[in-house]
Amino acid sequence: MYLIYSALLAVVLALTLPYWLIQMLRHGKYREGLSQRLGQLPPHLRSLPQNPTIWIHAVSVGEVLAISGVVQQLRQRLSDYRVLVSTTTATGQKLARTRFGDDSVFYFPLDFGFAIQPYLSALRPKLVILAETEFWPNFLHRSKTQGAYVAVINARISDRSLPGYLRVRRWLTRVLENVDLFLSQTEEDQNRLITIGADRNRVRVSGNLKFDVTPPPAPAVVESLRQNFIESGAGPILVCGSTLETEEALLLSAFRNVLASHPKAVMILAPRHPERFPEVAALLESVGMRFWRRSLWSGEPIVGGVLLVDTIGELASLYQLGTVAFVGGSLVQRGGHNIIEPAWYGVPVIIGNHYENFRDIVELFQRHSAVRVVGPAELPLVFMELISDETARSSMARRGTQALASQRGATERTVDALLELVQKDSHADSTLEMTRNA
Numbered sequence: 001m002y003l004i005y006s007a008l009l010a011v012v013l014a015l016t017l018p019y020w021l022i023q024m025l026r027h028g029k030y031r032e033g034l035s036q037r038l039g040q041l042p043p044h045l046r047s048l049p050q051n052p053t054i055w056i057h058a059v060s061v062g063e064v065l066a067i068s069g070v071v072q073q074l075r076q077r078l079s080d081y082r083v084l085v086s087t088t089t090a091t092g093q094k095l096a097r098t099r100f101g102d103d104s105v106f107y108f109p110l111d112f113g114f115a116i117q118p119y120l121s122a123l124r125p126k127l128v129i130l131a132e133t134e135f136w137p138n139f140l141h142r143s144k145t146q147g148a149y150v151a152v153i154n155a156r157i158s159d160r161s162l163p164g165y166l167r168v169r170r171w172l173t174r175v176l177e178n179v180d181l182f183l184s185q186t187e188e189d190q191n192r193l194i195t196i197g198a199d200r201n202r203v204r205v206s207g208n209l210k211f212d213v214t215p216p217p218a219p220a221v222v223e224s225l226r227q228n229f230i231e232s233g234a235g236p237i238l239v240c241g242s243t244l245e246t247e248e249a250l251l252l253s254a255f256r257n258v259l260a261s262h263p264k265a266v267m268i269l270a271p272r273h274p275e276r277f278p279e280v281a282a283l284l285e286s287v288g289m290r291f292w293r294r295s296l297w298s299g300e301p302i303v304g305g306v307l308l309v310d311t312i313g314e315l316a317s318l319y320q321l322g323t324v325a326f327v328g329g330s331l332v333q334r335g336g337h338n339i340i341e342p343a344w345y346g347v348p349v350i351i352g353n354h355y356e357n358f359r360d361i362v363e364l365f366q367r368h369s370a371v372r373v374v375g376p377a378e379l380p381l382v383f384m385e386l387i388s389d390e391t392a393r394s395s396m397a398r399r400g401t402q403a404l405a406s407q408r409g410a411t412e413r414t415v416d417a418l419l420e421l422v423q424k425d426s427h428a429d430s431t432l433e434m435t436r437n438a
Contacts, residue, residue: 353374
């Protein structure tokens with residue numbers, strides 16, 4: 001089975017190679033860490049001490065933030081263990097290095113035996129942890145074969161991914177047999193994991209780690225912008241984050257209505273994908289919108305226009321500047337993005353009506369009346385309604401904070417469950433040692 005999978009994966013990569021090359025040449029994507037992805041260990045992993053290892057894989061920024069508390073607690077409660085973190089994306093790698101240290105972070109290898117085995121041989125992990133739903137067949141199989149316990153934490157099965165998993169359920173069941181423990185976000189995710197082939201005795205509900213995340217330290221630009229807005233009299237401030245293609249045009253149309261009543265208004269616009277920064281800049285020019293590029297901004301007054309955030313890693317902190325926030329990927333059929341970040345700062349949140357990937361979080365906020373869900377036609381009206389009603393904004397912010405507080409505790413439950421696996425391994429080692437001595 002694994003040979004067939006590897007062959008199919010090789011064919012897919014060969015057929016899509018032109019795309020990957022274009023992305024590398026035009027946008028620089030995937031170039032960083034390429035040797036690590038192909039199985040070449042970075043220098044800091046080539047001569048490790050003999051401490052037992054826990055390997056945690058977190059794909060990108062969202063997963064890195066989610067596991068931060070888990071890493072911290074594992075390091076505190078298992079001080080003799082080395083906790084290492086791999087990521088897939090460059091943005092996730094940057095954040096992981098900041099949070100966990102350069103010597104503890106590396107790029108996740110491609111799911112081929114030749115790329116995976118050097119890491120497993122060097123790290124000899126006692127426990128392998130994957131965040132959310134990274135079901136890489138070869139990696140899971142080889143990790144288990146080498147003797148590691150395998151856990152999937154913060155697991156979720158989205159509406160979009162469920163049909164695909166069900167189509168390959170018979171094969172996927174064998175892959176999931178390599179996982180010793182699934183810790184799901186919700187009961188619905190628990191049921192879906194069982195439906196796609198996970199052993200029901202290995203699946204528990206531990207909650208969503210993202211509710212336990214604390215805001216990262218704000219970069220210096222946040223305070224600079226805050227002072228700039230105060231001095232220039234700018235406002236209201238609309239922070240529109242993680243936007244996708246076609247959403248910017250809808251948002252700019254709504255923003256024109258805001259400017260008509262509030263000529264000093266500012267939109268902080270942060271496209272989701274860096275390769276689209278030039279495209280969005282061209283759109284702003286074509287519609288005659290006054291705008292500033294964050295990457296070129298040197299302190300000049302920003303008022304009555306758009307600040308285009310063409311940098312990486314600053315959006316989460318920029319939400320705190322907002323009078324209101326819009327979270328993208330939701331006016332188009334892309335499933336939405338995480339709305340927790342603006343709620344950290346008590347900023348009222350607006351999203352479109354496509355939020356399938358974060359249904360549980362959105363429905364929680366809806367139960368607390370802490371989010372507004374709109375279609376494109378309603379967007380300008382809701383912007384104006386919240387901008388003009390400070391009492392409504394304050395109430396939404398307070399209810400959002402209450403929604404977050406009601407869900408905390410997943411990190412502690414997750415770590416407790418992971419320690420059970422580690423202690424099981426320690427008990428087995430002690431039993432083996434006693435048998436040898438006897």
